[in-house]
Amino acid sequence: RSLATNARQSLKIGMIPADGIGHEVLPGAKAALQALGSSIPKPEFIDLLAGFEHFTKTGTALPEETVEALQKDCDCAMFGAVSSPSRKVAGYSSPIVALRKKMDLYANIRPVSSVSPSPGEQPDVDLVVVRENTECLYVKDEKQTVGPHGKEARATRLITERASRRIGEMAFKIALNRPRKHLTIIHKSNVLSITDGLFRETVRAVPALSGANGQYDSITIAEQLVDSAVYRLFREPHIYDVMVAPNLYGDIISDAAAALVGSLGLVPSVNAGDMFVMGEPVHGSAPDIAGQNVANPLAAIRSAALMLRHLGYGEGASRIERAVDEVIREGRCLTPDLGGRSKTTEVVEEVVKHI
Amino acid sequence: RSLATNARQSLKIGMIPADGIGHEVLPGAKAALQALGSSIPKPEFIDLLAGFEHFTKTGTALPEETVEALQKDCDCAMFGAVSSPSRKVAGYSSPIVALRKKMDLYANIRPVSSVSPSPGEQPDVDLVVVRENTECLYVKDEKQTVGPHGKEARATRLITERASRRIGEMAFKIALNRPRKHLTIIHKSNVLSITDGLFRETVRAVPALSGANGQYDSITIAEQLVDSAVYRLFREPHIYDVMVAPNLYGDIISDAAAALVGSLGLVPSVNAGDMFVMGEPVHGSAPDIAGQNVANPLAAIRSAALMLRHLGYGEGASRIERAVDEVIREGRCLTPDLGGRSKTTEVVEEVVKHI
Ligand SMILES: CC(C)[C@H](C(=O)O)[C@@H](O)C(=O)O
Ligand SMILES: CC(C)[C@H](C(=O)O)[C@@H](O)C(=O)O
Secondary structure: OOOOOOOOOEEEEEEEEEOOOHHHHHHHHHHHHHHOHHHOOEEEEEEOOOOHHHHHHHOOOOOHHHHHHHHHHOOEEEEEEOOOOOOOOOOOOOHHHHHHHHOOOOEEEEEEEOOOOOOOOOOOOEEEEEEEOOOEHHHOOEEEEEEOOEEEEEEEEEEEHHHHHHHHHHHHHHHHOOOOOEEEEEEOOOOOOOHHHHHHHHHHHHHHHOOOOOOOOOOEEEEEEHHHHHHHHHHOHHHOOEEEEOHHHHHHHHHHHHHHOOOHHHOOOEEEOOOOEEEOOOOOOOOOOOOOOOOOOHHHHHHHHHHHHHOOOHHHHHHHHHHHHHHHHHOOOOOHHHOOOOOHHHHHHHHHHHO | OOOOOOOOOEEEEEEEEEOOOHHHHHHHHHHHHHHOHHHOOEEEEEEOOOOHHHHHHHOOOOOHHHHHHHHHHOOEEEEEEOOOOOOOOOOOOOHHHHHHHHOOOOEEEEEEEOOOOOOOOOOOOEEEEEEEOOOEHHHOOEEEEEEOOEEEEEEEEEEEHHHHHHHHHHHHHHHHOOOOOEEEEEEOOOOOOOHHHHHHHHHHHHHHHOOOOOOOOOOEEEEEEHHHHHHHHHHOHHHOOEEEEOHHHHHHHHHHHHHHOOOHHHOOOEEEOOOOEEEOOOOOOOOOOOOOOOOOOHHHHHHHHHHHHHOOOHHHHHHHHHHHHHHHHHOOOOOHHHOOOOOHHHHHHHHHHHO
């Protein structure tokens, strides 16, 4: 089974709103997908459970049935957002981190761009964070012991050649399809010479290992320590095109980049593997505004477009993306995070009209 | 021996320029200290070696004599900046990371504030990052093995109750002396429930454990996940007063905060322990501009002031800080990173004049 196939009669999409505003933004993604008509196979939505709220009710954050349904019945999925307990809760473990690993969604791809005043103009910020999505400190191999001076906790940070190579390949492929063809490797190998050393050397070796000699010759490669990458992101964001990073650095720099374009409520992502893709807005579950119909649905809607693109439905993806860009450019119908006064559902209607 | 004592006849200061612009900015710190006259005991400067350049010449990044001189002959020290090899170099290990551990300088204190248009006005950004300085991934316990799919590298992230408690105490003490008395604990315990869980619970427990009942009652405590902390730093920096963080997050958020005030070349720090204090600008060795007499000396000069304050010489510290603020406010004599055209040495002279 190939991810990008046109042989589908229908597109079966697992819908996992999870927590908080996840329940309010996923309907936006659904409406946008439905508005595409014959640009894509007829979407069929399959509602699936997960999340911290689900955990507090049932003791399970990610039900086995959800994973099975994704694996057996779905072509792709959309995830909303998860809440984090404010205190340690025995037995709870983040369902999104688990899903990424269980479905082997090894790349978290987060394009961050500002909308230029007119279409076709170069935006100020136009970058993609390509975040490794399965290892680093996210292997969650932690334990606590008691030493002579009290409690001691240790976590393992795992970086493998295999995961670094495949995220590197993904990053090179993405860079090749962008006008600037520039790739920055984010690391901290001045401190972590072995783990981040392996990451950076493996990514650098991708062109040599890729087999197709010279296919990546047009790409320029740079490196940046994660601390100064965050600094430079704020000072000179235009220097970045594609940024490839181990899991935790990718988590942090994508939030940093999101700050540059006005709101986390605009930044989409896909969790992508070779066999499956799951759209997910970069924002969290925002308990402070949940249930008020004011959450920005644009990140979720854009995530649906990204998901389509990864499935090979570029035309459908572009129609959604253009509609979102126009709504932002017009500035008439925006949620409060962007200085507007519109409701979530109004913004969704506006986008649907533009599709 | 107490750190803050007025019994000194002279102040013996170890000077470790290390690499790159470290050699150009430390003379600025020296000149500022000398300009203080009788506000402080007569400074005596002891030149000490360390750095990547020293490693390439001698095979040692941090000579044993440097550590011994600091321990036996110095009251305090100033560190410049270190270069990082661009490729892995066998046997090299960062001398600044080693120094922090060897001298038990467990707190890295990084105040980041913008200079308000007139003295006395509240600056836009006015925060202090209190970074744990001895553990987390900086224990550098790394190894590489070979698994079924190639190389695998693992690093240990260590968080102890003892180190979390003492950095927590430092952060509470600092918060108590600031007008807003607000403390934000930075963590990622939605993923690292055990290590970051220990950090956050231990810091939270500081008031209860401190013995002096109620002494911290006036402090409000907040928490923030590191990714959203970076996001919010850009969007609403005024919400932060004191931020306490494990080592790596502290490294990243202090660079993020530096971006807000115009230049890394402005941000000072001290590495502080119970027995010793070492000033250090937050910026790096900047090989691209080294040797050109254009590096901003203000971060190093401010670091000298911070060092004095930690030694109990608050008046001397304030004189330097006011002089730096005035030079920035006047805007006549600034290095290129701040949009000026002045040389490093000219800025130093200007500060000395204002002292
Ligand atoms: C919710 C959390 C586990 C998650 C992460 O750290 O990956 C989130 O911050 C993200 O970026 O998707
Ligand atoms: C040079 C490097 C080891 C150091 C660190 O990561 O601590 C630097 O970035 C800093 O912030 O002082």
